[in-house]
Amino acid sequence: MRSFKLDWLILPLLGILLVLGGWQAVSGRKAARKDAEGKVVSEERVGLIPALPSVVETWQASRIYILEPFAKRGEMDQGIARFTWYSLLLVAKGYGLALLIGTPIGFLLGLSKVFTKTFDPIIQILRPVSPLAWLPLGLVLFLDAGKEAGTLGALFTIAICSMWPTVLNTAVGVRAIPQDYLNVARVLKLSRTKTLFKVLIPATLPYMFTGFRLSLGIAWLVIVAAEMLTGRPGVGGFLWQEYNALVYEHIILSIITIGLVGFILDRLMSLIEARFKSI
Amino acid sequence: MSDYCQLSGLTKTYPTPRGPAVIVKDFNLNIRKGEFISLIGHSGCGKSTVLSMLAGLSEPSGGGIILAGKELAGPGPDRGVVFQSPCLLPWMTAFENVMLGVDQVFFTASREERAQIATYYLTVVGLGDSLHKRPSELSQGMRQRVGIARAFALKPKMLLLDEPFGMLDSLTRYELQQVLIELWRRNRITALMVTHDVDEALFLSDRIVCMTDGPAAEVGEVIEVDFPRPRERKAVMEHPDYYKLREELIQFLEVRAHRKGTAAPPPPSASASPPAVRRRAPADIEAPMNPA
Structure with missing residues (x-):
């Protein structure tokens, strides 16, 4: 049991600590410049990468967003969970669209x-x-939609970027169906619809879910770019806004959030995928 | 009714870069209603190709098949096929696998009646307790039992068995031969079984059709097996004719099958290549039917 815990708990924690330590070491910190009498003249940042906020600074600047995750103080000043929720909603729509289009093509x-x-x-x-x-093409396509142009453009971009793994994996899965299964369908003279739903789709499901998982990863990747360019509220939009507002700590907060959410989504899909693979 | 199923001039050729490869040439066989026929020959000689044409999974290049007065065109559930690998759909339970076929054939019957048919045949093959298990939870032998139940449950005009016990250990094979002969005795469905097991053929069949080696395999000899039915394995093996017939079959497979094969004129295009290569061609082509 000890080595088991070492594997999944202690080693990963060690890795995180090492990265945090490295980050802290290279990041900048505030230093006061004093004149001859010891009066503070100005503050400047010193360190290996002066502009990079340190771990502590990042935490201090971000704690309100993390500790009040659902707060809404303004359009672009909301708790991080709230931003994540907006992003997830948009991803869900675009991703759903990708699956609806991608699976039949596959x-x-x-x-x-x-x-x-x-x-x-x-x-x-x-x-x-x-x-x-x-994205620019998506925005142009839905120019007439007015206020919704940004949303529709983002959906278009998410769908068209994330559908390819679904398309290709489904195609591979269909080609990999054992001849045996097709022979059964032929010998029993199953109708086309029955063959599709009783044989082809179940036989392809494991491959389809591999595609679905990879597609979800891409959809989440795209959301950030889409939000950055359209300025929608969400993790990506927040990141871009805080870059413009020179609050660099929040860029790091957003990056960590995006990574964590992406990781969780991938894990969830893996679980579903494993369920279908085990059959 | 004699000549329930007629295979006449059945020929199968495949195009190859070196010209057409003749797998089966001018195969003639008449099968009486209720007869159990075994097709025996060396692996790769084209026996499975004959069966696959009968099943409709492979289009004959020449000749034709008449079953119950009608010329066959394509596959259909009027022929119950038992494949070498059981070919169960792994996402369905044993019951659902059998129901897939039953639903196709007895679409006019009520849902309960169809379920009864599937349950009946699964129980008869000894899987009454495992109706709702998936193939992954069943042993190889139990899976083949499902395959047999699926074929019989269709109440087909003809039963086609493609080395149905080839992948089983010999104990399981004996058990399943018993299951098969018992079901067949009750239903008397005309059956054609491909095998290369001499004892299996002797135990189950009314007639054994020996095929010559490919390429251009054809009917070599037909051996009548008239052990009394119902058959018991012990009684069959102690029958005075058993070892005579067995010897005859093995003689054929060891000597005469080859001689006839080489005596047949080789396909013109293949004459330049060494015999070993020519002999392998049919086996390769037969592979899709026998994924093992």
């Missing part, structure tokens, strides 16, 4: 050689395009 790719030959090249070209490149 099935078509997996089932039809003609479809694959026709559309695979364009998919391979669109896949590596950065969210930062899609």
Whole structure:
């Protein structure tokens, strides 16, 4: 049991402490410049990276956001959990859209050689395009939507960036269905719909969920870029606003929040994925 | 009714870069209603190809099959297939796997009646306690029992068994042969079984069809097995003719199968390649039917 605890508790904690220590060591701190009589003339930041807030400074500046996570003091001054919630809502919509579009495309790719030959090249070209490149196009597409343009543009960007892992993994999963299962469907003369729902989809589910998990990771990655550029309230929007407001501690707070939430989402999806893989 | 199922001039060729490879050539066989036939031959000789054409999973390149007065076109649940690997869908329970077929065939029956059919056949093969277990919770032998139940539950015109016990240990194989012969005795479904187990063929069949080696495999000899039914393994093995028939079969497989195979004119395109390579071709092509 001791080595078990060492593995999942003590070693990770050690890692975190090491990084925090390194961070503290390179970060800047305030130092007062004094004149001949010992009067403080001005304050300046000294250290290896003077602009980088230290661990302690980050905590002091962030504690109100963490200790009152659901507070709403203003549009861009809310508790960190509240910001996270806004971001998650937007991600959920965009991600849902990605799955709705991506899964059928994946099935078509997996089932039809003609479809694959026709559309695979364009998919391979669109896949590596950065969210930062899609967002302006998204905003332009929904220019007529007025106030909603930002939201719709963000949704478009999240969907189009995050659907590719779902598309490709579903296609691989469909192609990997054992011939045995298809033979059963053929021998029993199952209808197309029955074959799809009783054989193809269940057989592909483990691959689909791998795709879903990777897609969720990307969707969460994109949200930050989307919020930064559209200025919506959310973790990403907060990060960008605080950069402009020169509150660098809050940038770090946002980064840690984004990382933690991303990590939790990935863990949750892994759990669901494992459930389907075990069958 | 004689000649319930007629396979006439059945031929299968596959295109290869070196010209068409002839797997099965001019295969003729008439099967009477209620007869149990075994197709025996060396692995890769094309026996599974014949079965797969009968199942409709593979299109004949020449010749045709008539079953119960109708020419076969494509697969269908009027033929119950038992695959070498049980081919159960792993996300469904044993019951659901059988129901998948039962729902297809008895779509006019009520839900309860269909459930009764599935339960009945699963109970008969000895899985009454494991109806709602998934294949992953069943042993290899139990899975094949589900496969057998699934085939019989369709009340098919014909039963097609593709080396159904090939992947089992010999004790389980004996048990399942007993299960199969018992079910078959009750239902008398015309059956064609592919096997390379001489004793299995002798125990189960009315006739054993020996195939020559591929390429261009055809019917070599047909051996009548008229041990009295219902059969007991012990009685069969103690039957005065048992070892004579067994010897004959092994003789055929060891000597005559090869001789006929080499006597057949080799496919023109393949004549330049060494025989070993030619012999392997059918086995490769047969693979999709026999994923093992």
